[in-house]
Amino acid sequence: MFSYILRRIWQMVPTLLGVILLIFLLFKFFGGDPVEIMAGVKSSPERIASIRAQLGLDRPVWEQLWIFIQQVFSFNWGKSWMTNEAISEIFRTRLPATLTIMIPILLLEVVLAIGAGLAVAYVRGSLTDRAIMILTTVALSISFLVYIIVGQYLFGFILGWFPVQGWTNSVWKNLITYAPLPVFLAVLVSLAPQTRLYRSFFLDEIGHDYVRTARAKGVTENTIMLKHVLRNAMIPILTNVATNLPGVFIGSFLIEVFFSIPGLGREILVAVNRSDYPVIQAATVYLAALTMVINLITDVLYKFVDPRVTLK
Amino acid sequence: MSAEMLQSLPQSPGVWKQAWLRLKTDRVGVVSLYVTVLFIALVLAAQLGLVAKDWQKEVGVPFAAPHMVGKIADGTQTATVETVSGPNIDISDVDPLAPRYKEWAERAAQFKTTVTVKADTLPFGADQQGRDVFSKVIKGAQVSITVGLTAALLATLIGTTLGAVGGYFGGRAGDFLEWVYNVFTAIPYILLVFALAAVLKSGPLANTLGSGVWTVVIILGLVGWTGIYRLVRAEYMKHRSREYVRAAEAIGASHASRMFTHILPNISHVILVQLSLHVVGFIKAEVILSYLGLGVPLDMVSWGTMLAEAQTELVQGKWWQLATATVFMATFVTAFALLTDALRDALDPKLR
Numbered sequence: 001m002f003s004y005i006l007r008r009i010w011q012m013v014p015t016l017l018g019v020i021l022l023i024f025l026l027f028k029f030f031g032g033d034p035v036e037i038m039a040g041v042k043s044s045p046e047r048i049a050s051i052r053a054q055l056g057l058d059r060p061v062w063e064q065l066w067i068f069i070q071q072v073f074s075f076n077w078g079k080s081w082m083t084n085e086a087i088s089e090i091f092r093t094r095l096p097a098t099l100t101i102m103i104p105i106l107l108l109e110v111v112l113a114i115g116a117g118l119a120v121a122y123v124r125g126s127l128t129d130r131a132i133m134i135l136t137t138v139a140l141s142i143s144f145l146v147y148i149i150v151g152q153y154l155f156g157f158i159l160g161w162f163p164v165q166g167w168t169n170s171v172w173k174n175l176i177t178y179a180p181l182p183v184f185l186a187v188l189v190s191l192a193p194q195t196r197l198y199r200s201f202f203l204d205e206i207g208h209d210y211v212r213t214a215r216a217k218g219v220t221e222n223t224i225m226l227k228h229v230l231r232n233a234m235i236p237i238l239t240n241v242a243t244n245l246p247g248v249f250i251g252s253f254l255i256e257v258f259f260s261i262p263g264l265g266r267e268i269l270v271a272v273n274r275s276d277y278p279v280i281q282a283a284t285v286y287l288a289a290l291t292m293v294i295n296l297i298t299d300v301l302y303k304f305v306d307p308r309v310t311l312k
Numbered sequence: 313m314s315a316e317m318l319q320s321l322p323q324s325p326g327v328w329k330q331a332w333l334r335l336k337t338d339r340v341g342v343v344s345l346y347v348t349v350l351f352i353a354l355v356l357a358a359q360l361g362l363v364a365k366d367w368q369k370e371v372g373v374p375f376a377a378p379h380m381v382g383k384i385a386d387g388t389q390t391a392t393v394e395t396v397s398g399p400n401i402d403i404s405d406v407d408p409l410a411p412r413y414k415e416w417a418e419r420a421a422q423f424k425t426t427v428t429v430k431a432d433t434l435p436f437g438a439d440q441q442g443r444d445v446f447s448k449v450i451k452g453a454q455v456s457i458t459v460g461l462t463a464a465l466l467a468t469l470i471g472t473t474l475g476a477v478g479g480y481f482g483g484r485a486g487d488f489l490e491w492v493y494n495v496f497t498a499i500p501y502i503l504l505v506f507a508l509a510a511v512l513k514s515g516p517l518a519n520t521l522g523s524g525v526w527t528v529v530i531i532l533g534l535v536g537w538t539g540i541y542r543l544v545r546a547e548y549m550k551h552r553s554r555e556y557v558r559a560a561e562a563i564g565a566s567h568a569s570r571m572f573t574h575i576l577p578n579i580s581h582v583i584l585v586q587l588s589l590h591v592v593g594f595i596k597a598e599v600i601l602s603y604l605g606l607g608v609p610l611d612m613v614s615w616g617t618m619l620a621e622a623q624t625e626l627v628q629g630k631w632w633q634l635a636t637a638t639v640f641m642a643t644f645v646t647a648f649a650l651l652t653d654a655l656r657d658a659l660d661p662k663l664r
Binding site for chain 1: 491492494495496498499500502503504506507508509510511512513514596599600603604605606615616619620622623626627634638641642645646649650
């Protein structure tokens with residue numbers, strides 16, 4: 001087990017280096033000239049020279065790559081080009097808002113989708129099942145945007161159940177007052193595809209021999225679904241949750257933009273619009289690293305969910 | 313055997329013909345095919361300038377309502393009537409512009425003025441500037457569907473080429489491509505999109521590409537090839553040692569010929585289904601990118617920019633642009649998704 005984790009971490013090294021290299025080359029050769037972005041078009045030669053020296057642009061490319069790698073591993077990215085705020089400070093202050101949105105979305109999504117998937121699988125083949133399947137197909141084809149726009153209008157503006165948008169410094173107030181509407185809408189949107197998927201996982205399991213055996217020895221249908229089928233379906237569910245984590249990032253990022261929540265996603269979008277490269281680079285590299293770690297944790301979790309799995 | 317004898321033998325239909333025959337028996341598939349073809353025809357007509365050419369023309373009053381809603385009488389137009397209470401003070405002797413008033417009036421009279429009547433209601437209503445929502449949604453369909461299709465083609469091209477090389481040759485080249493694949497998939501999709509958008513917006517390529525739709529196509533294509541690569545690679549690994557490929561090698565077919573004239577037609581159904589799956593995904597992505605301001609530029613219209621405009625309109629109670637864009641997009645996306653399912657079933661009956 002321990003040696004497995006060590007080996008997996010060792011295997012991450014080339015991928016992480018690749019990510020660093022990709023981001024470096026992308027911004028180096030296809031990005032704009034940092035001096036032009038920072039100093040504007042009209043600037044004195046001295047100022048240009050000082051910016052170039054400060055960013056290390058006067059050195060050879062491989063040395064610049066080395067500086068970039070050092071930045072990644074020392075967590076020291078200097079300051080934002082636009083606001084002069086330290087990059088580490090940006091991450092530290094924006095991350096809590098993102099997590100306040102993202103964690104409830106993730107938890108509710110998994111729990112509700114498992115429940116809905118089980119319920120639909122239970123009534124498989126019936127009219128309800130088919131109606132729900134048609135409904136989810138149509139629901140899937142409507143853009144994420146429409147749900148947000150209409151939901152914000154309906155629940156925030158017309159019905160007044162939630163504030164339309166807003167954010168405070170207090171975590172509890174955010175969770176109770178401002179987070180519910182964004183979280184509710186995000187979960188609503190993801191429920192359709194997730195329910196379809198989980199239904200298919202459960203249906204796969206229901207077709208197995210052990211279910212027939214359980215039925216033959218007189219186990220009730222509820223026990224079969226909740227104990228036998230649910231437990232065995234945990235492996236595909238776990239894989240799906242892990243592969244969906246980046247998707248939750250996307251969802252929460254967009255939610256932040258729609259509801260003006262001062263989180264990481266909105267910060268990155270603002271950085272894109274202002275050509276604030278260091279913020280984008282740092283976010284991309286670290287979130288890629290985080291994704292790799294999450295994948296490793298998922299693989300280790302398989303071992304606990306299914307003892308038959310051997311980690312090699 | 314002579315040619316006539318070959319002709320008289322019973323012929324088994326080809327793969328594509330068989331697939332077509334199967335597709336024809338699938339009722340849902342046929343209906344979705346009709347809807348898709350209708351939309352594609354609309355896109356082509358808009359591209360040629362036959363329909364929705366004047367989408368920018370302000371044909372209605374601002375926020376003209378749809379016919380079914382009827383003319384809006386919101387009372388904001390109540391005219392105030394001026395009543396004369398006495399002669400104005402004559403300021404012509406202190407007004408320095410007074411001598412020129414007559415000259416200006418003469419010059420102004422030389423211009424023809426035409427009175428245009430703006431419609432109070434339009435079939436699908438009008439937006440804030442009085443542009444016809446129906447023309448906009450067709451023009452938007454043109455842009456959104458074109459972006460989705462070309463981006464999917466680009467992603468398929470990249471994915472298929474790299475997958476073919478990686479799966480067919482394996483070895484060093486294969487390992488290298490696997491590394492590239494791992495790198496691309498390690499970065500969360502949205503961040504890669506943002507990074508590319510930042511680079512294409514302010515980098516040296518910004519001038520050559522402009523702020524046109526091509527930027528969106530390139531971003532989506534460069535980010536979206538990984539899934540296709542993976543599948544095509546697996547197919548090539550499966551096929552490369554099959555007998556027909558060995559036979560091709562025996563008659564002296566080159567690597568390129570084996571890869572693209574022998575193996576590729578045999579896996580083209582996999583690629584076609586992937587292509588069509590990606591179209592739907594990219595249309596949805598374009599909508600979101602345009603909303604975020606990273607997609608279609610302001611002087612063009614797509615379903616995404618329509619939804620973005622509709623957000624502020626909705627608060628004022630003008631729901632028709634949102635409804636029209638949503639219905640058109642949902643219809644196309646549903647039809648295309650169902651067509652993809654039907655296509656997959658028709659091309660690969662073993663899957664069922």
